[in-house]
Amino acid sequence: MKKYHSIAEIFEAFNNINVLIVGDVMIDSYLWGKVDRISPEAPVPIVAVQKKENRLGGAANVAININALGATPILCSVVGNDRSGNELTLLMKELGMKPDGIVQSAGRVTTVKTRVIGNNHQLLRVDDEMIETISREEEDQLYIKIKSLVEKNKIDVIIFEDYDKGVLNESIIERIVNLSKEHQIPTAVDPKKKNFLSYKNVSLFKPNLHELKSGLKVELEKVDASTLESVVESFIQQYKIDAVIVTLSEAGVFYSQHGKNEIIPAHIRNISDVSGAGDTVISVASLCLALGMPSSFTAALANLAGGLVCEKVGVVPIDKQQLLAEASSLLP
Numbered sequence: 001m002k003k004y005h006s007i008a009e010i011f012e013a014f015n016n017i018n019v020l021i022v023g024d025v026m027i028d029s030y031l032w033g034k035v036d037r038i039s040p041e042a043p044v045p046i047v048a049v050q051k052k053e054n055r056l057g058g059a060a061n062v063a064i065n066i067n068a069l070g071a072t073p074i075l076c077s078v079v080g081n082d083r084s085g086n087e088l089t090l091l092m093k094e095l096g097m098k099p100d101g102i103v104q105s106a107g108r109v110t111t112v113k114t115r116v117i118g119n120n121h122q123l124l125r126v127d128d129e130m131i132e133t134i135s136r137e138e139e140d141q142l143y144i145k146i147k148s149l150v151e152k153n154k155i156d157v158i159i160f161e162d163y164d165k166g167v168l169n170e171s172i173i174e175r176i177v178n179l180s181k182e183h184q185i186p187t188a189v190d191p192k193k194k195n196f197l198s199y200k201n202v203s204l205f206k207p208n209l210h211e212l213k214s215g216l217k218v219e220l221e222k223v224d225a226s227t228l229e230s231v232v233e234s235f236i237q238q239y240k241i242d243a244v245i246v247t248l249s250e251a252g253v254f255y256s257q258h259g260k261n262e263i264i265p266a267h268i269r270n271i272s273d274v275s276g277a278g279d280t281v282i283s284v285a286s287l288c289l290a291l292g293m294p295s296s297f298t299a300a301l302a303n304l305a306g307g308l309v310c311e312k313v314g315v316v317p318i319d320k321q322q323l324l325a326e327a328s329s330l331l332p
Contacts (some may be wrong), residue, residue: 002291007331010291011324017290018154018173020101022146022176023059023161023168023190025077026111027088031053035118047118056091057113059161061317062190063097065283067318074153076101076146078167079137084110086106099291101149103141108134110240110316111165133166142167143175150183157186157290159282160199164192173198190282191215201241204289204298206282208247213278226256229261243295247306255299262296264303280318281306300331 004010033047056064063073075097088110089099090322097236111129115122134142149155158180163166173195180187186203196215199205207215209223216235220227232244238255245259254267284305288298304326305318 001248002286004291006235007323007327008202010288010293011037011070011327013291014287014320015070017287018074018224019025019063019066019071019159019286019290020076020146020149020155020185020330021059021066021158021159022062022101022142022160022172023062023159024111024163025056025075025088025167025242026058026163026165026167027084027091028033028055028057029053029112029114031114031116033116033118035123045118045123046246047116047123052092054087054093058087058111058163059159060092061279061281062159062161064095065280066287067095069283069287069320071287073097074101074149074155075099076142076143076149078103078105078108078134080104080108080110081106082110084112084128090287093273103138103145104156105134105138105141107138107280116169127243127321129165131164131166133169133173136171139172140171143172145178145265146176148183150179155185156185157188159286160187160189161203161279161282162190162192162195165196168193169200174200188286188289188311190278197239199241199242203242204245204285204295205239205241205243206247206278206285208278209249212246220308223248223251225254225263226263232256232261233259240321243282243298245281245295245299245302246287247278253281253299253306255295260296262299264300267307277306281307284323285320297331301327304330314324 030053031049032051035045035050039046063075066073085104094101109130114126116124127176189199189202189256248256252264281302285298285302
């Protein structure tokens, strides 16, 4: 494994990494407008729409963060063979991402989350989605695409980005993990509740504290390194996971690998919005994983990145140069 002599060298190495991302993708749709009256039909505000925008969301936001860090994302998912599915692939192309890993199925509906914002306040969210697990036929189509991409490209790390929308299930997870082992590709997981215990033999597992407690069905009287260690160590051993990073919001992150456990405190921030912070954390952690960086450094850098994006309003990708500057001054 190559030795890096500075954080700048590590960030430069990000530019040569190919990341395959598998999970639930969606469109975040926004309607912005002005409210100056109440409807005569019901006691609800009338929003006079002034602006409309569609953005990539879910696992696609991880791809956007990977791209912002200089690496190459390859996004794989199953969406509907519908207008929104076509819009999603168009948005990918506009950002320079090829839709080679996207399966469009007539049996699915593309997830669209529409937020109605009046006078700069969110008034309503409408979700158009299908959360049933993909069919075996759809799973096979997705796996064939992933296998082809792995065999034809140099894939440095695979990310499972799970939003419990049905693309990931125990079968496809096991098939992809086995494929990654065959090709010696490390795997990173950003889990949700449904498949929490399905990620055996992965390299890095990154839940937040709520997901950890919900997924393992444990209650923690207090959140400290020793308490988390007792919970995480047995999970690591039982599911043969190499390393775990648990995000703890304002308390920072906890990491555990090879018997070493530590909480890295969060840096003091002016928090504006926590949306998308988890996507940034898994993106940074996965690139470090691809480079073979130790979990102590990986957790510290991901902790910095997650905090930085929380200072900005809305779901925004990490600023690579800002992260490099802060990491160079704060990390050893």
